[in-house]
Amino acid sequence: METTARSPRAGLTRGGRRAFVGRTTTSPADAATWSRRQTIATELRAVRGRAYPRVRAALREKSWVLFEIMLPFLSTSAFVFVYRALQAPPEYVGFVVLGGAMAAFWLNVIWMMAAQLYWEKDQGNLELYFAAPMDLMSVLFGMALGGLFMSSTRAIVVLAIATVLYGVTFSVDQWLLLGAVFVLTLGALYGLGMILASLFLAWGREAWHLTQALMEPVYFVSGLNFPVARLGLLGAVAVAVVPLAVGLDAMRQLAFSGSAAPAGVVAAPIEALILAGMTVVFIWLARWSLRSLEQRARRDGRLTVRWR
Amino acid sequence: MTAPGLARSTTPVVAGGGPMAVVRSFLAAARIGWAVDANWTDPVLFLVYLVAKPVSAALILVVMVQVVSGGRAGALTSFVVVGSALWSTVTAGISGLSWSVLDDRERYRMLKYLYVSPSDFLLLLMGRGVGRIAVGGLGAVVTLVVGVVALGVEFDPGRVDWPLLLVALPMGLVAIVALALILAAVCLQTRQDAWSYPEAAAGALFLVTGAVFPLAVLPSPLQAIGLLTPLTWWVAGMRAAMFPDSPSSLGGDGSLFARLAGHAVPGSIEIVVALLATGAVSTLAALAVFRLSERRAKDRGLFDQTTGS
Numbered sequence: 001m002e003t004t005a006r007s008p009r010a011g012l013t014r015g016g017r018r019a020f021v022g023r024t025t026t027s028p029a030d031a032a033t034w035s036r037r038q039t040i041a042t043e044l045r046a047v048r049g050r051a052y053p054r055v056r057a058a059l060r061e062k063s064w065v066l067f068e069i070m071l072p073f074l075s076t077s078a079f080v081f082v083y084r085a086l087q088a089p090p091e092y093v094g095f096v097v098l099g100g101a102m103a104a105f106w107l108n109v110i111w112m113m114a115a116q117l118y119w120e121k122d123q124g125n126l127e128l129y130f131a132a133p134m135d136l137m138s139v140l141f142g143m144a145l146g147g148l149f150m151s152s153t154r155a156i157v158v159l160a161i162a163t164v165l166y167g168v169t170f171s172v173d174q175w176l177l178l179g180a181v182f183v184l185t186l187g188a189l190y191g192l193g194m195i196l197a198s199l200f201l202a203w204g205r206e207a208w209h210l211t212q213a214l215m216e217p218v219y220f221v222s223g224l225n226f227p228v229a230r231l232g233l234l235g236a237v238a239v240a241v242v243p244l245a246v247g248l249d250a251m252r253q254l255a256f257s258g259s260a261a262p263a264g265v266v267a268a269p270i271e272a273l274i275l276a277g278m279t280v281v282f283i284w285l286a287r288w289s290l291r292s293l294e295q296r297a298r299r300d301g302r303l304t305v306r307w308r
Numbered sequence: 309m310t311a312p313g314l315a316r317s318t319t320p321v322v323a324g325g326g327p328m329a330v331v332r333s334f335l336a337a338a339r340i341g342w343a344v345d346a347n348w349t350d351p352v353l354f355l356v357y358l359v360a361k362p363v364s365a366a367l368i369l370v371v372m373v374q375v376v377s378g379g380r381a382g383a384l385t386s387f388v389v390v391g392s393a394l395w396s397t398v399t400a401g402i403s404g405l406s407w408s409v410l411d412d413r414e415r416y417r418m419l420k421y422l423y424v425s426p427s428d429f430l431l432l433l434m435g436r437g438v439g440r441i442a443v444g445g446l447g448a449v450v451t452l453v454v455g456v457v458a459l460g461v462e463f464d465p466g467r468v469d470w471p472l473l474l475v476a477l478p479m480g481l482v483a484i485v486a487l488a489l490i491l492a493a494v495c496l497q498t499r500q501d502a503w504s505y506p507e508a509a510a511g512a513l514f515l516v517t518g519a520v521f522p523l524a525v526l527p528s529p530l531q532a533i534g535l536l537t538p539l540t541w542w543v544a545g546m547r548a549a550m551f552p553d554s555p556s557s558l559g560g561d562g563s564l565f566a567r568l569a570g571h572a573v574p575g576s577i578e579i580v581v582a583l584l585a586t587g588a589v590s591t592l593a594a595l596a597v598f599r600l601s602e603r604r605a606k607d608r609g610l611f612d613q614t615t616g617s
């Protein structure tokens with residue numbers, strides 16, 4: 001007997017075409033079989049759906065402009081004045097400004113990526129994610145895109161105002177490489193955020209402390225306000241494993257070429273390759289860890305237990 | 309008509325109780341705060357967290373100083389280590405109350421029940437936040453010990469100005485709680501993602517309090533804001549009490565303080581009086597802001613509003 005699986009939206013059309021959710025099938029098994037096109041469309045909807053509340057929340061509630069843009073700008077300014085009090089060469093002020101801009105992305109990764117699945121669990125949304133016919137990677141990708149809206153705004157404002165106010169002069173010879181390094185840094189940072197999201201979820205309430213512990217210590221080993229090469233071996237290790245460290249080191253070399261400040265740990269093109277490798281490895285690891293987590297969640301039924 | 313038992317007590321303290329009930333209520337909240345924050349966790353991880361954050365914050369500044377001075381900045385290294393250590397108490401302290409609001413509203417969904425409980429809401433929040441101040445204080449002590457042992461900060465217990473220390477310390481803690489209260493009032497009105505707001509506020513105050521560089525390098529309007537902030541006087545008082553040889557964060561040639569006061573460096577009495585005055589104003593303002601926020605939250609049903617983004 002032929003069965004027809006019809007969703008509430010079956011038969012609706014959008015722009016004259018039948019929507020993907022409504023189609024005639026011969027059996028429940030057939031209904032469960034999705035074409036590649038349906039799968040991609042669903043995943044894209046998941047990405048858009050998860051990014052949407054972040055962008056809307058930012059637009060609806062304006063307090064973030066003060067607390068996430070203006071006040072962090074003042075915080076960055078404090079480090080500018082430390083260098084001014086020391087009568088440091090002007091490029092060091094530029095280092096601080098660049099570090100302040102990139103810190104926005106790291107904070108976003110830690111607070112709104114790494115800890116997010118754990119908070120979703122506490123709020124009771126996680127089981128819905130597991131039950132929904134989509135890949136958790138799409139949810140994380142949507143979070144990243146939504147978060148990028150806020151953190152990019154903050155980074156641009158910090159960079160623009162501080163550059164004008166403190167007279168930072170950039171000297172860029174390789175714009176293309178600088179752009180590539182920036183994009184790769186974001187890719188590696190958010191890839192790491194996706195891994196941390198599943199790890200934080202598995203570690204439960206430790207996640208809260210880990211979020212805290214990943215701020216100043218990472219700023220320090222990444223050389224947020226100074227050339228990471230000054231940390232010697234520790235700096236070299238950081239460049240090998242922390243995307244913020246290698247990204248900042250490469251961007252400083254490229255944005256202040258010819259500076260008298262200490263050279264980078266390795267040349268910028270090599271650091272771009274390190275970032276590309278990190279991006280691929282981190283995203284693959286994130287996918288693997290999320291799959292493992294999902295299997296565990298379905299098998300044990302413990303991951304959706306709240307407040308643990 | 310409001311059902312009996314659901315009506316909110318209009319008394320500012322625990323209904324039907326005397327001072328002992330207030331103390332019991334505060335201690336219970338403090339115990340819950342500590343349990344939520346710490347006592348369930350792996351002690352080693354908790355210790356790492358406790359130490360890593362403030363020590364790293366100090367090391368960032370130490371390396372900045374060393375990079376520029378080439379290792380010849382003894383007094384300045386001490387200056388930034390001490391300021392950074394004290395600031396870890398501020399950061400932790402002002403986060404406590406805000407995070408209690410967000411935790412109880414967004415995660416545990418208990419804020420509305422706490423609000424209608426017989427205990428005073430403000431007292432409960434204070435209790436919840438006290439654990440974080442203790443954690444911040446411990447972080448400050450650890451950072452100072454690391455500074456003295458490993459970073460060359462000179463500390464002579466025999467030269468500590470104990471009267472100034474014993475007066476300035478509690479007054480500073482009151483000022484920190486007042487700022488925390490203002491941020492808690494803000495977080496009552498905002499969405500879930502306000503977790504980072506206290507840190508952002510602390511970062512902004514970092515600029516005007518002379519914690520890690522002398523205020524004299526700032527433009528005069530910013531120096532004026534700094535002089536009106538109790539934390540500026542607290543940091544100056546603590547530094548003057550524990551490290552008498554340290555340069556002053558407030559005075560110096562060309563500083564606004566020197567121009568206003570007619571002498572370069574504030575004395576102990578001046579610091580205490582200024583801390584008392586600015587602290588009292590901040591505390592009164594914080595109480596007013598908190599009560600306004602509480603009333604607005606009650607009117608608009610924000611106590612059980614959960615968000616998420």
